[in-house]
Amino acid sequence: MHRRSWRTAIVACGLLCLSGAFGVPAWAGPPEITERGQLRVCADGNNLPFSNRDGEGFENRIADMMAEELDVPVTYVWAPQIMGFVRNTLDLGVCDVIIGVAAGYELVRNTNAYYRSVYSLIVPEDSDLDVSSLHDPALADLRLGAITDTPPVVPLRSAGASVKTYALQADTRVVSPVRNAVQDVADGVTQGAVLWGPIAGYYASRQDPPLRVLPLVGDTPGAHLQFRITMGVRRGEPRWMDWINDFIDRRQADIDAVLADYGVPLVDRHGQLIPVDSNEQGD
Incomplete structure (x- = not known):
């Protein structure tokens, strides 16, 4: 996930382009395909x-x-x-x-x-952690993983956590930083990892034993999760x-x-977690 690539276009909206200035059309490409x-x-x-x-x-x-x-x-x-x-x-x-x-x-x-969806903290199943915000004092002094330059990194450090970072941009044909982050939690190298919700839910459920997923739906000042x-x-x-x-x-x-x-944690338009059996739409 990264603000300079579309997948981590998990960032604030950019400036809108001026599409009608001086009568110049916004698109000068070929006609739209209709069939x-x-x-x-x-x-x-x-x-x-x-x-x-x-x-x-x-x-x-x-x-x-x-x-x-x-x-x-x-x-x-x-x-x-x-x-x-x-x-x-x-x-x-x-x-x-x-x-x-x-x-x-x-x-x-x-x-x-x-x-x-929402960034989520994955922890071992037997962990005592039960948090919904990166502002929670319980995160202080913990060793936690995160992908470098993603929204959780700064608030994790502000909370007093020791953050192990993993590469943001990687050729997935060669390496998978998110899998490494999850594996480190399973192996006890870190006590948890904060990852984009779909990634957290998917990989946590595939560990043996499965890891626990804590969607961060609480108020975290200064972070857009x-x-x-x-x-x-x-x-x-x-x-x-x-x-x-x-x-x-x-x-x-x-x-x-x-x-x-796929275990994707879904939130509604008010930022509240949608129960798995709910029929409410995510948009």
Whole structure:
């Protein structure tokens, strides 16, 4: 997750572009495609729980749902989600949608949000920790992991925790910092790790024994830990964006069920945790 890449576009919204100044159109690209023979998805081929080449991520499953409605096959353009991902995929016109992008990420046009999640603390199952805020005094003097430059790092240090950081941008074909962070909790190297909710929920549930997930839905001054996740499309494709927005609206319950299968902690528009069996939408 990082403010300079779209996946960690888990950051504040950027400035809006002035689209109508001096009568210059906001988009000078080719005409919008109106008929699609395939659903072309830009994705990372080794980035669970989001996507992988074997179709095991929740974004893969959502793409399958979209393709089924369009009655076309899914094809992928694979690229590691590091600096230049959007430029080398969506912007080149070789694929047409990124399934997961933080709302406000300025390099794409955002659809409506299809879920909201929150950074979460993962701890061993037998840990006495029970916190919902990084401002909690119980975190003082603990050894906790976090991905460098992500929102939890500064408040963790302010709380008095000793923070072990893991690389932010990495070629997922070679290394997985988030898996390393989770494994360190399981091995006792750290006493916990604060990770983006979908990552925390997925990997915590796959440890043996499973780790406990504490969604950080409490007030944490100075930290933005909750984010709305959209799909990203190119500017100048209003029909395509409208179709995706309609898909999200109609299939929200099915999308929520997929996210629940992957242990994604969902929050509502008021920032409150949505129980797993709730039918309330995340947008």
